[in-house]
Amino acid sequence: QVQLVQSGAEVKRAGASVKVSCRAxxxxxxxxxxxxxxxxxxxxxxxxxWINPQSGGSTSAQKFQGRVTMTRDTSISTAYxxxxxxxxxxxxxxxxxxxVLAEQQSDFWGQGTRVTVSS
Amino acid sequence: xxxxxxSPSSLSASVGDRVTITCRASHPIIKYLxxxxxxxxKAPKLLIYAASTLQSGVPSRFSGSGSGTDFTLTIxxxxxxxxxxxYCQQCYNAPFTFGPGTKVDIK
Numbered sequence: 001q002v003q004l005v006q007s008g009a010e011v012k013r014a015g016a017s018v019k020v021s022c023r024a025x026x027x028x029x030x031x032x033x034x035x036x037x038x039x040x041x042x043x044x045x046x047x048x049x050w051i052n053p054q055s056g057g058s059t060s061a062q063k064f065q066g067r068v069t070m071t072r073d074t075s076i077s078t079a080y081x082x083x084x085x086x087x088x089x090x091x092x093x094x095x096x097x098x099x100v101l102a103e104q105q106s107d108f109w110g111q112g113t114r115v116t117v118s119s
Numbered sequence: 120x121x122x123x124x125x126s127p128s129s130l131s132a133s134v135g136d137r138v139t140i141t142c143r144a145s146h147p148i149i150k151y152l153x154x155x156x157x158x159x160x161k162a163p164k165l166l167i168y169a170a171s172t173l174q175s176g177v178p179s180r181f182s183g184s185g186s187g188t189d190f191t192l193t194i195x196x197x198x199x200x201x202x203x204x205x206y207c208q209q210c211y212n213a214p215f216t217f218g219p220g221t222k223v224d225i226k
Contacts, residue, residue, distance in 0.1 A: 035215070044204075044206065044218075044219050044220045045157070045163065045208075045217040046217065047208070047216060049214075059213050061213075061214035062120075095163070097163075099210075103150075103151055103210055104215065105165055105169070105210065106153070106155075106163070107165050107168075107174065109163060111162060112162060
């Protein structure tokens with residue numbers, strides 16, 4: 001069965017970096033994009049970006065450009081999202097999700113990783 | 120960026136009610152519109168993709184319609200498990216923006 005398992009909760013100081021992993025199983029990793037989405041406390045869902053596991057190409061929302069890097073290791077079917085220069089408003093639950101190629105709907109999601117940024 | 124709006128932002132309904140949520144895109148997005156259900160502490164769940172296609176395993180009381188800029192999610196005969204927040208998302212133009220959500224709670 002399809003599963004996306006994310007790394008555990010992180011507590012970071014402002015200005016630090018965090019790297020969240022997302023291990024996929026139950027399907028061919030390179031055949032689906034991985035999207036990253038976050039939800040800050042009391043807020044809605046916010047799209048961070050995506051990575052094409054086959055090519056390694058990625059796109060992020062403009063507000064994260066320069067601070068976010070999305071990578072993958074196809075040998076272990078794992079995607080990563082690194083966010084640098086953390087601020088308090090980066091405190092959120094970060095989700096990875098598998099996206100179907102044609103319409104990019106996210107049909108399977110990871111369990112979420114809580115990232116807390118303290119000042 | 121394509122701005123997504125939803126209405127209402129929240130609603131109170133009873134079990135058995137028919138509920139309709141609308142989503143509007145600031146630019147035409149053809150049918151690249153998806154609906155998700157989200158409950159606290161859980162991952163969002165895909166309900167409808169490409170505006171009107173029911174995701175496998177999702178009850179048939181959920182339906183979607185629309186194209187271009189205006190879309191609708193309908194829940195026929197609301198069930199206790201349906202009380203949650205619902206989000207639309209466009210995947211036509213990156214960034215793939217979400218609507219602000221519609222919270223459905225018990226009347």
